[in-house]
Amino acid sequence: MKVKLTKLAHARSGDKGDTANVGLIALREEVYPILVREVTAERVKQHFKGICKGDVERFELPNLGALNFLLHESLDGGGTLSLMTDAQGKTFSSALLRMEVDVSNDEARQLEL
């Protein structure tokens, strides 16, 4: 079944120049492997189509049950150059949580989704 990431994770995002970072954190320990499997760099790049013009990098933090994404070339030049309302990428976190991922019936039962 398809599940929105809002049901599985919370997140915080910020900026470094023209790169937005999104930290995606599993709401429960059991969810982390699903995030690792489903929320790949490719899928995130696809999800942010029209927003992220560069590469997407992904880093794993199993100790925190979290993934960190770097979305390059996403902030209209970033910092003071950017004309965007969200020049600091603060709302990229909730934008990522719009993504839907595949969860097996077993997983859904186990997580009581």
Added chain:
Amino acid sequence: MKQKIRIAAGQGFWGDLPDAPVRQVEGGPVDYLMLDYLAEVTMSIMQKQRSRDPSAGYAKDFVSLMKQILPACVERNIRVTANAGGVNVEGCANAVRDVARELGLEGKLRIGIVTGDNIMPKLDELLSRGIELRNMDTGATLSSVRERIQSANVYLGAAPMVEALNRGAQIVITGRATDTGLTLAPLMHEFGWAADDWNKMAAGTIAGHIIECGAQCSGGNCQYEWRSIPNLANVGFPIVEAMPDGAFVITKHEGTGGWVIIPSVKEQLVYEMGDPHSYITPDCIADFTTVRLEYEGRDRVRVYGIEGRPATDTFKISISYSAGYKAVGTLVYSWPEAYDKARAADRILRARLDRLGLKFDQILTEFVGANATHGPLAGEPPADLPEVQLRVGVRGEDRKAVERFTKEIAPLVLTGPPGVTGFAGGRPKVEEIVAYWPALLPKNEIKPAVSVIDV
């Protein structure tokens, strides 16, 4: 040696809640107050202030804050680390000294001054020796913007602050210094941590990272269960309670609002993170994949297990340079068909800018209420939106073109689609863009200087 040091964060950025540092000092026991004043472009603002007035160029709010809290700090031996000195650290220290004397604290405290971060005077000499100071993001060489540079500073680490503390400074004032160093330095001073004890350097650095954005780790901007967060009106700013072995607890004063829970600390840990294996500061490379978290009571999260690696042989430097002009204009369109009207207005505006022959590096249109934050991810907005704000920004090298743009917004009210308002603020302001240029410089090029003055 003390077995526990409490370091309180008083500011998440320059302009954060003015009362927060006062509450940190008065709300319960603390040993240190750390205050971060310098965002990436702050130095250029201070540089401009100083070029108009040689006695300016630092965070004046820091001096008024000191006036408020110095007596309590002296009485209870609370020490302060602050990068409030901007481009005039001595000026800032002298102002604090004057305030301390006014308060009758003569002979009762010392002020430490850390300088050496300003490399503006030696920029040409560095470039002439072939040190290119390439932009870390774009790879461009600094010579391409040399004439437009407004300030150039090294991010200094904890070491010079430790020296100031060792020499008895109660207030340590720096120019450009890392926000993590403001927390790490007190721990090195109190616990005698060696600068090459990499795990401890990393622990103090990550402690600093967690509290450097103020309440953003204690309930502010917390996505997790946000409706349940208690009493944000009186949000408690974070406190690091550190132990000599490198473990520490994130907490806040009793009776304050917000919360310190594992999810709130995790959200701050991943904030502005790059490669979590290598969080590079002048003091060490901290590995965020080694951080362990556990509860140690209500509003107490214990952080332990942190590992680090040797520091690199370069300092990060921040250079600010003039990068053209920008302006943003807005108008509000109301129901019915608000979004369509705003889009029509944008088309009309762009046609007029074209006819005027104005050239910009960028024209960006957003529809606030429909797609300003999530862009295309937001999908098509519902047909009956009650209102939409049209927000158009332009950016370019030609100040005249940007100025001309600002005269095209208000006329849309009488010459464009109906149902429009929200122009009362007058013409948009033209802003000079001061952009940020990150680069690396070999550490042996820099000699931080430390001095201590008695009040």
